Amino acid sequence: MGIFSFFRSKPKGSAATAKERLQVLIAHQHADSDGPDYLPLLKQDILNVIKKYVDIGEEQVLVQLDSQDDCDVLELNITLPEDGERSSAVDAKALRDNDDDGPQSSKNRQSRAERTRSRQTRKSQASARSQAKQKA
Amino acid sequence: MLNIGSDSLTKTIVVTSGKGGVGKTTTSASVATGLALKGFKTVVIDFDVGLRNLDLIMGCERRVVYDLVNLVNQESSLHQTLIKDKRVENLYILPASQTRDKDALTIEGIARVMHKLKKSQFDYIVCDSPAGIEKGAKMALYFADEAIITTNPEVSSVRDSDRILGILQSESKRAKMNEEPVKEHLLITRYNPGRVREGQMLSVDDIVDLLAIPLLGIIPESSSVLDSSNAGKPVILVPESEAGQAYSDAIDRLMGEDRPHRFMETRKKGLLARLFG
Ligand SMILES: Nc1ncnc2c1ncn2[C@@H]1O[C@H](COP(=O)(O)OP(=O)(O)OP(=O)(O)O)[C@@H](O)[C@H]1O
Ligand SMILES: [Mg+2]
Numbered sequence: 314m315g316i317f318s319f320f321r322s323k324p325k326g327s328a329a330t331a332k333e334r335l336q337v338l339i340a341h342q343h344a345d346s347d348g349p350d351y352l353p354l355l356k357q358d359i360l361n362v363i364k365k366y367v368d369i370g371e372e373q374v375l376v377q378l379d380s381q382d383d384c385d386v387l388e389l390n391i392t393l394p395e396d397g398e399r400s401s402a403v404d405a406k407a408l409r410d411n412d413d414d415g416p417q418s419s420k421n422r423q424s425r426a427e428r429t430r431s432r433q434t435r436k437s438q439a440s441a442r443s444q445a446k447q448k449a
Numbered sequence: 450m451l452n453i454g455s456d457s458l459t460k461t462i463v464v465t466s467g468k469g470g471v472g473k474t475t476t477s478a479s480v481a482t483g484l485a486l487k488g489f490k491t492v493v494i495d496f497d498v499g500l501r502n503l504d505l506i507m508g509c510e511r512r513v514v515y516d517l518v519n520l521v522n523q524e525s526s527l528h529q530t531l532i533k534d535k536r537v538e539n540l541y542i543l544p545a546s547q548t549r550d551k552d553a554l555t556i557e558g559i560a561r562v563m564h565k566l567k568k569s570q571f572d573y574i575v576c577d578s579p580a581g582i583e584k585g586a587k588m589a590l591y592f593a594d595e596a597i598i599t600t601n602p603e604v605s606s607v608r609d610s611d612r613i614l615g616i617l618q619s620e621s622k623r624a625k626m627n628e629e630p631v632k633e634h635l636l637i638t639r640y641n642p643g644r645v646r647e648g649q650m651l652s653v654d655d656i657v658d659l660l661a662i663p664l665l666g667i668i669p670e671s672s673s674v675l676d677s678s679n680a681g682k683p684v685i686l687v688p689e690s691e692a693g694q695a696y697s698d699a700i701d702r703l704m705g706e707d708r709p710h711r712f713m714e715t716r717k718k719g720l721l722a723r724l725f726g
Contacts, residue, residue, distance in 0.1 A: 326647060326648015326649055327648070327649055328645070328648050328649055328650055328651050328652065328655065329648065331603075331604045331651055331655075332651060332655045332658075332659065334604065335604055335607050335608060335651075335659050336659065338608050338611075339607075339608070339611050339659055339660075342608075342611055342612060342615060343611075343615075346615045346619065
C-alpha cells in the first residue's frame with residue numbers, strides 16, 4: 314500500500330457494479346429453475362416473437378412468476394440492445410399498446426399491462442408487467 | 450465413535466463450485482485433514498478423473514497404485530486402493546485416475562464404493578469435485594449430505610456457485626429421493642480484504658446476500674497456500690498460516706461450534722509497515 318492511498322478519497326469501486334450485475338443474473342437463473350413447467354416454453358415463444366423485430370438473446374428476456382396474495386403476477390422484463398442494433402418498429406410503447414386490449418374473458422387468465430418502463434440510456438429497457446388474476 | 454456395524458452415521462461432504470481454480474482441492478485437502486485431526490475416520494476422494502491433483506496437494510503422489518476408476522470397475526479392493534496418510538491418523542486418500550476420463554464413472558459404480566466406505570466405518574467422506582457442471586461434477590455431488598460451496602469474490606465464481614446450488618437442489622440423490630435437502634455451506638476463498646476495502650472486490654456481505662446460504666468461513670488469499678502445495682502438505686497443518694487458521698475455524702463451525710470470522714479486515718500495520726509496506 315503506498316502512502317498516497319491514505320489521502321485518496323474512497324473510490325466507489327467496481328464491486329458495486331459487480332453486485333448489481335449478479336443480482337440480475339441470479340434472478341434469471343432462479344426464474345429458469347423455480348417457475349412452473351410452462352415458463353421456459355413461454356419464455357422461448359416470447360423470445361421468438363421479439364426476435365422478429367429486434368436482435369436479442371436469451372439472457373435479455375426475464376420471465377418470472379410471483380405470487381402476491383391471491384394473485385399470480387407474471388413479470389416480463391426485456392432488455393433491448395443499444396441504439397442502432399434496434400429496429401424502430403419496436404419500442405416500449407409498442408409493447409404496451411399491444412398489451413392493453415385483450416378481451417376480459419374470465420375463463421382465461423386476464424391480462425393487462427400494468428406498468429411500462431422505458432429507458433433510452435445505455436441499456437434501454439422495456440418492461441411490461443402483466444397481472445393475471447386467478448379465478449377463484 | 451460408537452457406530453460399530455452401522456453405516457448411517459457416515460456423512461458425505463462435497464466440495465464444489467462450478468468454476469475451476471477457485472480452491473476446491475485446497476479446501477478438500479484441508480477439510481479432510483481437519484476432520485481427521487478431530488478424530489474422525491475420514492477419506493477424501495478425488496473425483497477429477499483425468500486431472501488428478503489431490504494426491505499432489507496431500508503429498509502422496511508417489512504412493513498411488515490403484516485409483517477410483519479401478520475401484521469402481523472392481524479391479525482393486527478398497528484396502529489396496531486407499532492411501533493412508535503418513536502424518537494424520539484416521540486420514541485416507543482415494544486418488545483419481547490419471548489416464549481415464551470422466552465417462553469411466555457411473556452412479557452405480559460410485560454407489561458401490563460409497564457403500565464399501567460406509568461398511569468400513571468411515572465417519573466422513575469428502576468429495577473433491579471437478580470444475581464444471583457436467584457429469585463429473587454431478588457425480589461428485591450426487592451422494593452428498595452436505596456441500597461446501599467454494600466461491601471466490603468475483604462475478605463468474607458467484608454466478609457459477611448459484612448454478613451449482615440449483616443442481617444440488619434438483620439433481621442430488623437427496624433431491625431425487627425427496628429426502629431432506631443437502632445442507633449447504635458457503636466458503637469464500639482467496640479473499641483479499643484490501644481489495645474489498647478499495648471497492649474492487651465483492652465483500653463477504655455481498656456474496657452472502659447474493660447466494661443466501663449460511664457462511665462457513667472466509668479463507669484469505671495467502672502465499673502459504675502455494676508454499677504448502679509445493680510441499681505437499683495441506684495448509685491446515687501450517688499453524689502460522691492465516692489460511693490454515695481460517696480452515697481450522699471452518700472445521701470448528703462445521704462441528705457446530707461458534708467461531709468469530711477472522712481475516713476479514715486488513716491487518717493493522719505499524720506505521721513503518723504502512724509507509725513502506
Ligand atoms: N486461499 C488461497 N490463497 C492463495 N492461493 C490459493 C488459495 N486457495 C487456492 N489457491 C491457489 O489457487 C489455485 C487453484 O486452487 P485449487 O487447485 O485448490 O482449485 P480447484 O478449485 O481445485 O481447481 P480445479 O477446478 O482445477 O480443480 C492453486 O494454485 C492454489 O494454490
Ligand atoms: Mg481441483
